[in-house]
Amino acid sequence: MLTDIEISKQATLEPITAIGQKLRLKEDELVAFGPAKAKIKLSALNRLADSPKGKLIIVTAVTPTPFGEGKTVTTIGLTQSLQAIGKRVAACIRQPSMGPVFGVKGGAAGGGYAQVVPMEELNLHLTGxxxxxxxxxxxxxxxxxxxxxxxxxxxxxxxxxxxxxxxxxxxxxxxxxxxxxxxxxxxxxxxxxxxxxxxxxxxxxxxxxxxxxxxxxxxxxxxxxxxxxxxxxxxxxxxxxxxxxxxxxxxxxxxxxxxxMAEAVQPTLMQTLSGAPALVHAGPFANIAHGNSSILADEIALRCADYVVTEAGFGSDMGFEKFCNIKVRESGDAPAAAVLVTTLKALKANSGLESELDISAPDTARLHTGYANLEWHINNVSQYGVPVVVAINRFPTDTDEELQWLKDKVKQSKAFGCEISEAFAKGADGGKALAQTVVAAAETESAFKFLYDTELPLEDKLNQLAQAGYGAAGVELSDKARAQLASLQALNLDKLPLCMAKTPMSISHDPKLKGVPGGFTIPVTELKLNAGAGFITVLMGAVMTMPGLGLKPAYLNIDVDADGNITGLF
Structure with missing residues (x-):
């Protein structure tokens, strides 16, 4: 199979004005940045103010693993599949930071035949x-x-x-x-x-x-x-x-x-490989920020499309929790349905069991034990009153027997449905069953609710979120955090939502605790006021706000040939 960047370079792109027309955007509401991307003027919202809103679909995942779960692939693939079954649809995703692009993760445009293109323009600078x-x-x-x-x-x-x-x-x-x-x-x-x-x-x-x-x-x-x-x-x-x-x-x-930042407030319009509109805007990480794309991109897309597919960073205990408890409080747009991405590899890795078998090989013990992590995330999403569809992102090494076992197991859970996604290899055709199930889930009556009341005393909010959101016994504040709590209370700035900054590699604060840990106490090291954003960041454990480069960073693979073609992005 071709590499992601080779697939991107071979794509035949539609004019960006034609992509805008699919969303009923006028040509003079777009500011082109070359042929493949354009800023959307916020004046479009004035014209669209009376248009009915479509349904918002949020894509999240199980606890991340080094093998990659394919959340962005599923987001873009689902968008393409919804388009393929005749729905007016748009994707809303975050702009990639060059930290991960040159560090360990690589690009964030999706992959295979479920990409936003041109992927090199998305991953490097975009519109600045x-x-x-x-x-x-x-x-x-x-x-x-x-x-x-x-x-x-x-x-x-x-x-x-x-x-x-x-x-x-x-x-x-x-x-x-x-x-x-x-x-x-x-x-x-x-x-x-x-x-x-x-x-x-x-x-x-x-x-x-x-x-x-x-x-x-x-x-x-x-x-x-x-x-x-x-x-x-x-x-x-x-x-x-x-x-x-x-x-x-x-x-x-x-x-x-x-x-x-006057121009940065305008979302950027791009397209998927199938020509579906994709709005790219903002890029907060989910382990140290709220991890979701912009309210403005959602608002424009919801006024222009019947379905809008957006993605929250990391697992449902991370970006999805903040999507619900921070972003929805600001936007008022609750999700009609959620898609929870998993893989066989992810469940085996989250089992915490040692095995001599390769992670891609059949392994009943690890798969069955690791299922607990998926079930926890299903229950976590369900407690917000949002119907959840499990998407099993299929890898070439997955066996039919293990996939069927997982589908049968999910049927016994609180999930609305479960479908296998092959969007990476097959594009729009690989996710049609998932798209149909998501449409059905989105038609159910929503009963969305927040996990905590912002008016609660700050320490009570912390304990409630720790217990309901992570399965912890509670929190323990450092002397520094307790002094900061007293200061926030004295300034009457404590009645704000919480933005939990923690490791994405475990439901808990400790990356070594796999599966579904319980009864642990979360160490709160620092409370940071974000008065402009309107939330309090809660630093848990040894979380870092400046990543470092690893032994073999991704920039080693990236180069430019004599014709100006970028190579090595993935």
Missing amino acids: DIHAVTAAHNLAAAALDSRLHHETRLGAKTFFDKTGLQALNIDPQQILWNRVMDHNDRALRQVTVGLGNNNGHAHESSFDITAASELMAILALSRSLADLRQRMGRIVLALDTSGQPVTTEMLGVAGAMTAV
């Missing part, structure tokens, strides 16, 4: 949104350090006399805003800035990957440019010497940050 987020974030960091430098150098009175600005009295020990870049770089996890003469106020800082920036979360949760501007102004950059928040609005930088 992530760079805009990086620039706006770092502008705030530079403005904050500059203000601290000048106020410290001149003193409050002289600073006011020279600028007409009141001193903010920034506490250098309470700077909450670091810097970001869109690459994996462990050497930047802990840095000191401001060293040397006249280079600012020296203090400890760090870098996060851009996908972890609060601005990325804000981009995904904003409903308009005006909403983006308001959220920008609410960002808390530091505390002053009295313990009160110093915001971007107080610093006077929020407007400029919004200007940098």
Whole structure:
């Protein structure tokens, strides 16, 4: 079989205006970035405001494994299959970060014959949104350090006399805003800035990957440019010497940050291999952010299509939980159905059992034990009142006997249905049965509910989510986290949804705990306010917000030939 990039390069693309027409978008509502992609102007929403909304389908998965479950493949494949059975459909996915592209994961355009194309344009830069987020974030960091430098150098009175600005009295020990870049770089996890003469106020800082920036979360949760501007102004950059928040609005930088991101607020339109529309927008990770594409992309797609297929990052305990408890609170658009992706390999890997057999070989013991992980995720999705369809992403080495056993087992669970997907190898034809079952599930009456009430005391919310969302006995706050909790309560900023930052490799906080762990206590190391995004990030265990490059990173495979063709992306 051809590689993903070879399949992408051989594809015959439709003009991007023709893709827009499939969504009833007018040509003057698109801003073309070459022949294969275009920004969608938000003015389209004004024209479409009275159009009925289609049904939203959310794709999630079991606990991830190193073998890959094919969640994006299933998202794009399902979109193509819904189109093939005559449905007006669009996909909404996140923009890939170049951290994973050059690191370990590779591209995020799907794969095989279920791709968004051109895949190299999707995976590298796209229309520049992530760079805009990086620039706006770092502008705030530079403005904050500059203000601290000048106020410290001149003193409050002289600073006011020279600028007409009141001193903010920034506490250098309470700077909450670091810097970001869109690459994996462990050497930047802990840095000191401001060293040397006249280079600012020296203090400890760090870098996060851009996908972890609060601005990325804000981009995904904003409903308009005006909403983006308001959220920008609410960002808390530091505390002053009295313990009160110093915001971007107080610093006077929020407007400029919004200007940098004014075009980034527009979703990008692309297409799948079958010519189905795909809206690409925002790229927050699900282990350290909310892990979902933008509300604006969903809104446009829902006004233009009968079915919209979107994807949440990692397993149902990660992006799906945050989709429900964070994104749906902001958008008001609950999913009509969920698709839970699994594979035979994933169940065997999640069994926690050692075996001399290759993971692709039949292994009854590991498969049967690993099924508990799938059943947990089925029950987890079901508790939100969303009908769930299990999609078994088929690999060439899978046996009919093991696949049939799994289908029969799922029939005994709370799942609405179960279908085998062969979208990777067969494209639209490989997922028609899945598409039909998803349509049937989406027609059932929805009973969506949140997992917790945001008005609960913060520690009660933490315990409720830990118990209901992960099967934990509860949480244990570090001294640092407890002090931060007290500060949030004193500032009356604790009545917000929670964004749990944890490992994706286990339902728990510990990647070594496979299957369905229970009775564990979650260590909460830090609570981070994201006032602009409108949630509190809860860091659990040793989670990292800046990944590092491994021994053999993916960039070793990537090159450009003499004709400008990119090779090695996967």
